[in-house]
Amino acid sequence: MNTHKIAVIAGDGIGPEVIAEGIRVLNKAAELDGNFAFEFTHFPWGCEYYKETGRMMAEDGIEQLSKFDAIFLGAVGAPGVPDHISLWELLLIIRKRFDQYINLRPVKLLEGAPCPLKDVAKEDVDMIFVRENTEGEYAGSGSWLFKGKPNEVVIQDGVFSRAGCERVIRYAYELAREQKKTLTSISKGNALNYSMVFWDQIFEEVGREYPDVKTYSYLVDAASMFMIKDPKRFEVVVTSNLFGDILTDLGAAIAGGMGLAAGANLNPERTFPSMFEPIHGSAPDIAGQGKSNPLATVWSASQMLEFFGHKEWADRLIDCIEEVLTEEKVLTPDLGGSATTSQVGDEILNKMVAGR
Ligand code: NAD
Ligand code: IPM
Ligand code: MN
Numbered sequence: 001m002n003t004h005k006i007a008v009i010a011g012d013g014i015g016p017e018v019i020a021e022g023i024r025v026l027n028k029a030a031e032l033d034g035n036f037a038f039e040f041t042h043f044p045w046g047c048e049y050y051k052e053t054g055r056m057m058a059e060d061g062i063e064q065l066s067k068f069d070a071i072f073l074g075a076v077g078a079p080g081v082p083d084h085i086s087l088w089e090l091l092l093i094i095r096k097r098f099d100q101y102i103n104l105r106p107v108k109l110l111e112g113a114p115c116p117l118k119d120v121a122k123e124d125v126d127m128i129f130v131r132e133n134t135e136g137e138y139a140g141s142g143s144w145l146f147k148g149k150p151n152e153v154v155i156q157d158g159v160f161s162r163a164g165c166e167r168v169i170r171y172a173y174e175l176a177r178e179q180k181k182t183l184t185s186i187s188k189g190n191a192l193n194y195s196m197v198f199w200d201q202i203f204e205e206v207g208r209e210y211p212d213v214k215t216y217s218y219l220v221d222a223a224s225m226f227m228i229k230d231p232k233r234f235e236v237v238v239t240s241n242l243f244g245d246i247l248t249d250l251g252a253a254i255a256g257g258m259g260l261a262a263g264a265n266l267n268p269e270r271t272f273p274s275m276f277e278p279i280h281g282s283a284p285d286i287a288g289q290g291k292s293n294p295l296a297t298v299w300s301a302s303q304m305l306e307f308f309g310h311k312e313w314a315d316r317l318i319d320c321i322e323e324v325l326t327e328e329k330v331l332t333p334d335l336g337g338s339a340t341t342s343q344v345g346d347e348i349l350n351k352m353v354a355g356r
Contacts, residue, residue, distance in 0.1 A: 002036040004308055007068040007273070009057075009090070011046040013282025014292035014341075015074025021294035021345030022072060022301045028349050029305060029313045036310065041068070047078035047086055056089035062097045070304055071275040074297070075282040088140065096134050098272035100265035101164065102171055103131035103244060104303070105279060107234075107251030110260070110318070112325030114335065117228065117254055124232040125255050128179075130172040131244025133265055135164045136195070138241040160195045160240075165202040171268060172238035173210040181235035184216040186223045186243055199240065224250060248279060256325075258283075259293025259334045262300040264307065274307060276300040290340035293332040295321050298348055320351035 008023065010016035023040055030037045043064070045057040056076075058064060065071060076091050077083050094100070109115050109125035117125075139159035146152040169185070176183035185203040189196040200217060207215055216233070218226065220243045226233050227250055239247065252261035258280040265275040278296030286292055298317055306314035324330060330347040331337025339347075 003039050004036065005039050005041070005067070005069045006304075007065050007071045008040050008042045009045055009071060009073045009076075010042070011074040011076045011090075011282065012048070012078040012086075013075055013284050013287035014280075015046070015076070015282055017074075017287075017290065017292050017341045018278060018294040018297040019072060019074040021341060021348070022297040024345055025298050025317065025348055025352070026072075026301050026304070028352050029301075029310070029317070032352060033310070033313060036308070040072075045090060046076055047081045050081050050086065050089075056086055062093070065094065065273060066098075068273050070273050070307065072301075072304065073275055073277040075278070075280065077282045077284075079284055092138065092140075094275055095265050098265075098267050098275070099134060099269075100267045100272070100274055101132065101134045101168055102266040102268055103129075103133035103241075103263055104266060105129040105131060105244070105248045105251070105261070105263045106299070107248065107255050107261075109255045110325055111322040112328070113256030113260060115254055115256070117231070120231065120254075127231070127234040127251065128175065128181075128236050129244055129248050129251065130168060130175065130236065130238045131248065132164065132168045132239070132241045133244075134241075135159050135161060136241035158192070158195045158240075160198055162198075162202065165199055166206060169203055169206045169238055170209075172236055173206060173213055176213045176236040177210055179236065182214045182216065183210075183236045183238065184218060184223075184234055186218050186220050186237060186239040186247065188220045188243070190219060195240075203238070220247070223247065227251065227254065252279065257293075257334050258296070259332060260295050260299065260321075262296050262303060264300065264303040266307070276304040276307075290342065291333050292341050293334050294341050294345050294348075295324070298345075316352065316355060317348075320348050320355065323351050324348060 010019040107127040109122045141157040142155045187196040187199045189200045261279045263279040302314045302317035330339045
């Protein structure tokens with residue numbers, strides 16, 4: 001039996017609610033298939049843990065996680081703990097320490113998903129974002145001088161290494177080649193005269209190895225406008241950490257909302273565990289009410305299945321999500337329904353069983 005060992009960090013707010021459904025779905029896929037299994041180990045890390053211990057995860061947390069095949073993460077962040085502490089000491093440190101330099105975020109309008117744009121067919125919103133995930137604007141480099149004084153100064157560096165840019169850009173070229181799609185780079189070389197000029201240069205350099213891939217390059221301001229006005233321009237997209245963060249929430253908005261947006265944090269070499277998560281946060285405004293949409297988490301479970309080589313199950317889960325969306329019978333309030341988180345989970349399980 002091929003057993004995948006998964007570390008579960010359900011985290012804060014709606015994290016535990018949506019992760020519970022993701023786990024049920026993964027277990028059901030394993031049960032129906034019969035040739036693989038999951039072994040889940042739960043870690044109680046997050047803001048509650050911080051309030052009790054002063055840490056977001058155990059001191060040897062990274063070492064503990066390194067023994068797993070993958071990490072399944074809900075969401076992190078709660079009122080009462082500063083966000084830059086809760087996120088830096090858990091989510092961001094995992095992405096960095098495990099060199100998960102690819103953040104793969106589909107912005108794809110599924111059958112039945114609501115789209116706020118006018119005159120847009122589902123085929124028009126079909127992008128895959130390759131977000132740089134370990135450096136750039138998130139390098140955590142900077143300083144706070146003369147803190148609290150009238151002359152205080154803060155500096156937040158953007159760190160773009162040649163190796164860091166080349167590897168994410170090359171990954172995106174490979175993906176575009178494999179999928180026979182166009183590749184768009186999103187940057188901001190007109191204003192960011194070091195980092196983004198460098199990014200553009202590397203995009204062009206690496207591109208010489210991929211003459212078969214048709215490319216476009218947009219400034220981030222124009223790109224955000226085109227994502228709304230003409231989303232079909234974008235297929236495979238590669239961009240920096242911060243731009244990728246912002247544009248994928250924009251992407252979520254045009255592809256059904258935060259409740260449907262998934263992301264995979266990949267260490268492509270598989271030296272370290274990769275991490276799968278919905279891209280939304282802990283949604284304190286709806287936490288604990290059974291209102292959270294688990295479909296983003298189900299989609300990230302699909303990404304995990306694909307990562308482990310279970311492509312048929314990965315595709316099957318997307319079909320199940322589409323069936324649930326199209327039927328419109330069992331949906332959470334963000335999608336106009338009145339079902340609870342676990343009722344949506346039940347419905348996905350029903351579809352999985354029915355589709356055997
Ligand atoms: P958020 O994504 O938590 O919520 C934004 C809006 O989307 C809210 O109105 C929320 O109710 C709604 N929403 C999000 N997920 C939903 C779901 N599954 N179903 C239905 N509605 C959903 O973003 P925020 O409010 O800016 O951040 C809240 C906290 O989460 C902060 O502490 C932030 O730092 C943290 N955060 C964590 C992650 C993560 O762990 N990956 C990601 C983003 C934000
Ligand atoms: C995301 C989140 C994180 C990010 C935050 C919570 C640090 O917004 O995964 O999109 O900016 O990467
Ligand atoms: Mn984000």
